[in-house]
Amino acid sequence: MGRLPCCDKVGVKKGPWTPEEDIMLVSYVQQHGAGNWRAVPTKTGLRRCSKSCRLRWTNYLRPGIKRGNFTDQEEKMIIQLQALLGNKWAAIASYLPERTDNDIKNYWNTHLKKKLKKLQVDDHLSSVEKNGLTHGDHLSNSRGQWERTLQADINMAKKALHNALSLESPHNSNIKQEVNASTYASSTENIARLLQGWMRSSTSSPNNSKTSSNNINALTTDSSSCDGTPSAESKGGMGLMEALESLFGLESFESSTSDDQFSQTASPEAEATKVEIKKEENEEHAEVPLSDILENWLLDENTLNIQPKDDLTNFSFDETAHLF
């Protein structure tokens, strides 16, 4: 028996999301909360698959998402966690709450894979050069023996950790829950950022009129949108930012565009919810779970080891990667 598709394929829109769709989705989640995604397309009028809505929310619109370049520290954490957990992007993302699994996955595939490959090639070449020495042979032999012992220990530890982490999933979901329970206000910041990007792209590349520029123009200028529906401007006579402000009840959009402020924009209710969840979390985890220990270890190691000029070339991945 085959499964029913998650959405009716006929009439379902695909491709990039427009700001209007983002706004519709965010306002829906603001009112009803994240969840019951199947109901989202019908209740919002979005002609999108429920999965698409969930993905859009979790990857781009949800509060607390950090975009842009990855820091050295984040990079190292990803490398270490990938070595430890494999391609468990969601698990890795739970240790980097500001990053989405999709982001991490993309970053790994596009940047880190190449970097590590290059490093491994470099390391191989340098070891070939060294191997001519008898003393080197001796050293590498003893080192190899030591590494084999270490590898056995690490494999055992890794297995135990892996099991523990899979058992600890409620803790991971708590992290996500905490983010979800916080105010949705910063979703508007995400949208604002997206919109700013759209505006930039629509002004810088006039040819890019297939989707984004048309839609953003519909919202930001007096011209009517290409699909014939009246623009926000023509409807209500207010600009995009004003429309968003009025929609989300923000006093000032400009004042809340930094990345670390989403607690600042939190409503008292949302803050209360957050506190409540934290309280529950504390009660629930009176005994420190293994994943916390791992988390602390990762963070400690990173904060301790990272020097201002520290980068991947100093990171001893080659020393550890083969152990896993």
Next chain:
DNA sequence: AATACGAGCAACCGCTCTCTC
């Protein structure tokens, strides 16, 4: 200036897991 090519990233697809009845 036009074209080809590659990198980066957003989004989709299909499978698996979990929960409910």
Next chain:
DNA sequence: AGAGAGAGCGGTTGCTCGTAT
């Protein structure tokens, strides 16, 4: 116990943009 629905996850695709030729 098992079927169905919803949600989550990882792999892959395809579009856009920048750069090289």
